[in-house]
Amino acid sequence: MNFREYKIGSRFFALALGGSMTITLFMPSLDIGSVSATEIAMDKQLWAGHESGFSLEDPLLLGWHKPYKVLLKADPKTGQPMDPTYAYVYEKGTPFPGGILHPDNLGPAAKKLSIDKGHILEANKNAGAVFMVKSEDQKQYYIENATATLGWTPEGVLKTAGDENTQHAAAGKSLFVREGCWWCHTLLPEQTQDWQVFGAPPMLGDFNGESPTAFGSDRKAPDILHVASRNASKEWMMLHFFNPRLVQPHSIMPRFDYLWGPVDASGKKIDFAKWRAEYNEYREGKRITPPEVPMYASNSEIRNLIDFVMNLK
Amino acid sequence: MSWKMDAPMVTLSDDATTLKNEALWEKEDLGGLTEDNNPIPKPVIWLVVLTVITAFLVTAPLWGQRPTAALYQSYVDSMDKPEVMAAKDDEDAMKMIVAMNKGTSNDALLERHPLTMDDLRMIKDQVKALEAKGVDMKDYTVVGNHVVIANFEGNYRPDGTRIRQQPWWDKGYTIDLFYLSYFFLAVFLIVKRLPPTTWQPRHGHGSH
Amino acid sequence: MLKYLMARNEDIPPGSSAVYWGFSAIVWFVIGTGLGAFNAAKLAFPDFVTGLEFLSFGHMRQVHVMAVIFGWISMAFGMAMMYITPALGNTKLWSEKLGLWNAFLWNVGLSLGLTVLWWGMNSGREYSDFPWFIDLYILCFMCIPLGINVWMTIIHRKTQGIYTTNWFFAAGTFMISIVLIVGNLPEYFHLTGLTEAYLTWWNAHNILGLWITPVAAAIAYYTIPKVTGNPLYSHRIGHLHFWSVVVFYSTPAAHHLMSAPLPEWLKSFASVEGVLILVPAIAFVSNILMTMQGKWNMFVENLEIRFTVTGCLMAIPLNMQGGFQQTRAINWYIHGTGWIVAHAHLALLGFSTFLEVAAVYLGMQTIMKRKLWSLTLGNIHFWFLLIGFTTYWVSMTIAGLIQGAGKIYEVPYIDVVIAEHPYMIARWLGGSLVFTGNCFWLFNMWMTARAGTVIPQGRMPHELAYER
Numbered sequence: 001m002n003f004r005e006y007k008i009g010s011r012f013f014a015l016a017l018g019g020s021m022t023i024t025l026f027m028p029s030l031d032i033g034s035v036s037a038t039e040i041a042m043d044k045q046l047w048a049g050h051e052s053g054f055s056l057e058d059p060l061l062l063g064w065h066k067p068y069k070v071l072l073k074a075d076p077k078t079g080q081p082m083d084p085t086y087a088y089v090y091e092k093g094t095p096f097p098g099g100i101l102h103p104d105n106l107g108p109a110a111k112k113l114s115i116d117k118g119h120i121l122e123a124n125k126n127a128g129a130v131f132m133v134k135s136e137d138q139k140q141y142y143i144e145n146a147t148a149t150l151g152w153t154p155e156g157v158l159k160t161a162g163d164e165n166t167q168h169a170a171a172g173k174s175l176f177v178r179e180g181c182w183w184c185h186t187l188l189p190e191q192t193q194d195w196q197v198f199g200a201p202p203m204l205g206d207f208n209g210e211s212p213t214a215f216g217s218d219r220k221a222p223d224i225l226h227v228a229s230r231n232a233s234k235e236w237m238m239l240h241f242f243n244p245r246l247v248q249p250h251s252i253m254p255r256f257d258y259l260w261g262p263v264d265a266s267g268k269k270i271d272f273a274k275w276r277a278e279y280n281e282y283r284e285g286k287r288i289t290p291p292e293v294p295m296y297a298s299n300s301e302i303r304n305l306i307d308f309v310m311n312l313k
Numbered sequence: 314m315s316w317k318m319d320a321p322m323v324t325l326s327d328d329a330t331t332l333k334n335e336a337l338w339e340k341e342d343l344g345g346l347t348e349d350n351n352p353i354p355k356p357v358i359w360l361v362v363l364t365v366i367t368a369f370l371v372t373a374p375l376w377g378q379r380p381t382a383a384l385y386q387s388y389v390d391s392m393d394k395p396e397v398m399a400a401k402d403d404e405d406a407m408k409m410i411v412a413m414n415k416g417t418s419n420d421a422l423l424e425r426h427p428l429t430m431d432d433l434r435m436i437k438d439q440v441k442a443l444e445a446k447g448v449d450m451k452d453y454t455v456v457g458n459h460v461v462i463a464n465f466e467g468n469y470r471p472d473g474t475r476i477r478q479q480p481w482w483d484k485g486y487t488i489d490l491f492y493l494s495y496f497f498l499a500v501f502l503i504v505k506r507l508p509p510t511t512w513q514p515r516h517g518h519g520s521h
Numbered sequence: 522m523l524k525y526l527m528a529r530n531e532d533i534p535p536g537s538s539a540v541y542w543g544f545s546a547i548v549w550f551v552i553g554t555g556l557g558a559f560n561a562a563k564l565a566f567p568d569f570v571t572g573l574e575f576l577s578f579g580h581m582r583q584v585h586v587m588a589v590i591f592g593w594i595s596m597a598f599g600m601a602m603m604y605i606t607p608a609l610g611n612t613k614l615w616s617e618k619l620g621l622w623n624a625f626l627w628n629v630g631l632s633l634g635l636t637v638l639w640w641g642m643n644s645g646r647e648y649s650d651f652p653w654f655i656d657l658y659i660l661c662f663m664c665i666p667l668g669i670n671v672w673m674t675i676i677h678r679k680t681q682g683i684y685t686t687n688w689f690f691a692a693g694t695f696m697i698s699i700v701l702i703v704g705n706l707p708e709y710f711h712l713t714g715l716t717e718a719y720l721t722w723w724n725a726h727n728i729l730g731l732w733i734t735p736v737a738a739a740i741a742y743y744t745i746p747k748v749t750g751n752p753l754y755s756h757r758i759g760h761l762h763f764w765s766v767v768v769f770y771s772t773p774a775a776h777h778l779m780s781a782p783l784p785e786w787l788k789s790f791a792s793v794e795g796v797l798i799l800v801p802a803i804a805f806v807s808n809i810l811m812t813m814q815g816k817w818n819m820f821v822e823n824l825e826i827r828f829t830v831t832g833c834l835m836a837i838p839l840n841m842q843g844g845f846q847q848t849r850a851i852n853w854y855i856h857g858t859g860w861i862v863a864h865a866h867l868a869l870l871g872f873s874t875f876l877e878v879a880a881v882y883l884g885m886q887t888i889m890k891r892k893l894w895s896l897t898l899g900n901i902h903f904w905f906l907l908i909g910f911t912t913y914w915v916s917m918t919i920a921g922l923i924q925g926a927g928k929i930y931e932v933p934y935i936d937v938v939i940a941e942h943p944y945m946i947a948r949w950l951g952g953s954l955v956f957t958g959n960c961f962w963l964f965n966m967w968m969t970a971r972a973g974t975v976i977p978q979g980r981m982p983h984e985l986a987y988e989r
Binding site: 006009012013016017019020021023024025027028029031032033035041045050051052053054059060061097098105177178179180181182183186188189190197201202203204205206207208209210211212213214215216217218219220221222223244245248250251252253254255256257258272276 | 563564565567568571572573574577578579580582583640641642643644645646647652653683688692696699703707711712713714715716717718719721723764767768771772774775777778780781782783784787790791853856857858859861862924928931933934935938939942945
């Protein structure tokens with residue numbers, strides 16, 4: 001049979017779909033690729049690490065192979081006091097973020113400084129590295145590999161800073177993805193007047209190197225891109241995560257008490273059943289005060305999540 | 314294949330092609346389904362034209378979203394006027410400033426983005442500093458208590474800086490115009506290559 | 522069905538794979554809407570089930586979305602393709618065996634994917650939440666084999682031309698494959714930042730725009746002429762529809778990120794194209810409604826036509842919303858609110874689901890040669906879906922408008938939560954109604970397979986009277 005071959009139709013189809021993808025994918029990629037990373041983007045990718053969603057290094061999103069953000073008050077090499085400085089610690093085997101792996105992500109000026117002055121190309125995943133965000137003129141920021149420039153080792157920095165000055169924000173961001181926080185709390189305030197509530201919308205270059213951006217779209221709760229600027233109380237966060245209705249009676253947020261793990265800060269087993277029973281009594285008016293929320297252990301998941309939230313400024 | 318162009322609104326095909334198409338359509342069975350050779354109804358064409366016009370009208374950024382620094386320039390200037398300084402409280406002072414700056418093309422925008430005296434005090438120095446620098450105030454938006462460079466990336470100015478204003482017309486609209494022209498041209502050609510609408514196939518009732 | 526997986530292709534009765542796809546789709550629909558109703562209950566009553574990580578909202582929300590998109594809707598599409606594509610080519614399906622394996626692998630892959638997703642192995646990218654190895658599986662073992670079966674059946678057709686429905690089927694399976702390759706590049710190659718954000722929404726937009734919307738419409742192009750006996754009103758409008766889907770629907774991805782710092786020109790371009798999605802909508806609705814000429818009694822009397830025309834009518838509010846809510850002026854107000862959730866359900870649970878339900882009803886009866894077991898249950902299914910969906914849509918639209926107003930007028934967020942509470946309860950009731958209706962449907966279809974009246978050779982299901 002002499003079939004119609006639809007030659008014209010197929011070519012038109014290829015033209016239509018190809019044209020559409022040229023305009024909507026290729027052309028914007030030129031613009032997006034030319035954006036330089038801001039200080040915010042450098043800080044964010046350094047504390048969040050290579051990937052916060054699923055990755056082979058952390059397949060179950062349990063916070064494996066994640067960097068730490070630490071506040072240094074003394075030089076880790078000499079032990080001399082110094083101005084408080086943030087450093088980002090990548091232990092052995094922790095994958096580096098986008099900007100270190102592909103310095104083009106940082107934009108031309110930051111890339112040049114980060115390589116020439118910051119020596120980021122010398123960072124080695126197998127040895128670990130410590131990074132800092134630096135600037136000489138407070139305008140152009142760059143990333144410095146303190147392991148190469150100052151000889152700081154990840155172990156030394158972590159030891160000098162101590163647990164109280166170490167933030168597990170990267171592991172916390174994985175929890176943000178795993179626990180589905182972003183289904184209600186977006187990370188993208190509107191270009192409207194709602195800055196007074198949610199803070200300023202992100203600027204160009206604030207995301208370079210971040211993965212995933214996890215903006216979220218289905219907002220059922222306040223935007224939290226700048227939540228720590230509004231509320232920096234870890235105690236409030238702790239109560240709110242354990243049972244949001246302790247601090248906000250009308251909240252519809254789920255309880256995240258299971259992130260406390262089996263034991264509290266003093267190593268005592270947490271009796272969740274008893275807590276819930278007492279809370280129910282409180283809710284029914286049989287108790288005057290709600291039961292005490294147990295202080296979380298320093299290696300609990302909720303600590304990571306609170307450290308993450310505290311970095312959303 | 315040559316096109317018959319003497320009556321182009323009916324068909325672009327020559328008689329031989331039309332006959333061939335008609336024969337094809339008569340034979341096609343399509344699993345018991347058939348298609349009529351009806352024209353695209355006029356109301357549908359009008360709706361499509363209306364959609365195209367609406368698309369451009371409704372998306373042109375008539376409604377700027379964040380207030381620019383230029384919007385509050387006159388407010389900031391009015392703050393230093395003696396009658397405002399003499400106002401009995403902030404509320405009164407703000408009312409005075411608003412009244413003083415009525416009657417410009419910015420009226421509607423100012424109404425949409427109201428401020429208090431506290432807000433004005435927070436941005437005053439920043440606005441003044443920018444004025445002193447001689448930049449285009451429309452390139453800056455007021456976000457909370459910050460006056461920051463706007464998020465828009467427009468064309469380059471002769472001095473190399475970028476226009477940071479939400480454009481009423483930009484590259485996107487130009488691409489749209491070309492894109493639409495190609496689409497409608499292609500659809501016109503495809504549709505006019507079909508047999509003339511005066512002819513209807515005899516679905517399955519023919520002699521095949 | 523499973524016994525045919527190892528049989529020779531010639532030994533498999535034609536239509537076996539369509540039945541397998543169809544029942545799988547219905548089961549996923551029950552699961553998906555059940556999860557939806559459960560999630561909605563948690564939004565209305567946050568302490569409903571508490572303290573268990575794997576029953577928390579954040580672990581289940583994406584499972585509902587993915588079960589509905591890839592389980593119900595896509596498998597219903599597969600079902601439609603398995604019987605409509607060969608029927609329109611006067612031929613047999615290219616490979617029943619491939620069809621069966623495809624459905625089998627689809628169920629296995631989706632079960633695996635939803636399990637890991639439930640576990641928390643999330644890519645953090647909306648509508649592409651699966652980890653990349655599942656994305657790769659979906660592409661290679663789910664979408665491409667489906668496409669191959671459709672394309673080969675069309676190539677081996679015994680008609681001269683290709684009917685409109687099959688243009689969409691062939692193009693839709695091709696486009697979803699492209700979308701899944703390009704849209705998941707950030708996961709395969711670890712692209713970051715704004716590129717990742719934009720490709721996430723390019724992917725999300727095009728799963729809807731180049732897969733669900735066109736294929737659902739294509740099904741109506743089959744159902745309406747087949748059941749009414751009227752020829753499709755105009756081949757020309759079909760052209761307008763097809764080309765405008767490819768050209769306009771594939772472009773406005775940026776309108777999902779109007780408040781992100783994407784290039785301004787891209788937003789301008791995308792929002793004009795976004796309004797132009799009304800062009801395929803106008804073409805589709807006018808073509809279907811004109812085809813109904815002289816057969817409007819069937820809108821009342823015939824279950825499949827009632828489902829299809831209702832879905833088609835829902836395309837009108839759907840596209841009016843879709844076209845205009847993405848413009849800068851309106852997006853400012855409703856972005857990120859319940860309005861969008863209502864709109865998404867109008868697209869998937871309203872428009873598209875009603876068209877697919879009709880195709881599954883019609884196809885199952887035709888292939889199994891069994892008249893639907895109970896018309897009463899069919900009617901109950903229709904009204905439960907319609908009332909449940911409408912309750913959901915109206916309540917979420919109102920909730921969204923409240924949220925939008927709260928956002929613009931800077932109302933403390935908790936007051937918005939309090940104001941939304943009644944609508945959250947309505948949403949849960951609506952969702953539960955949909956779930957209940959689907960349970961009836963599964964039972965009805967099961968009984969049809971076992972005890973439906975046999976349809977004689979050469980007759981259509983709607984030519985026979987119902988017995989119950």
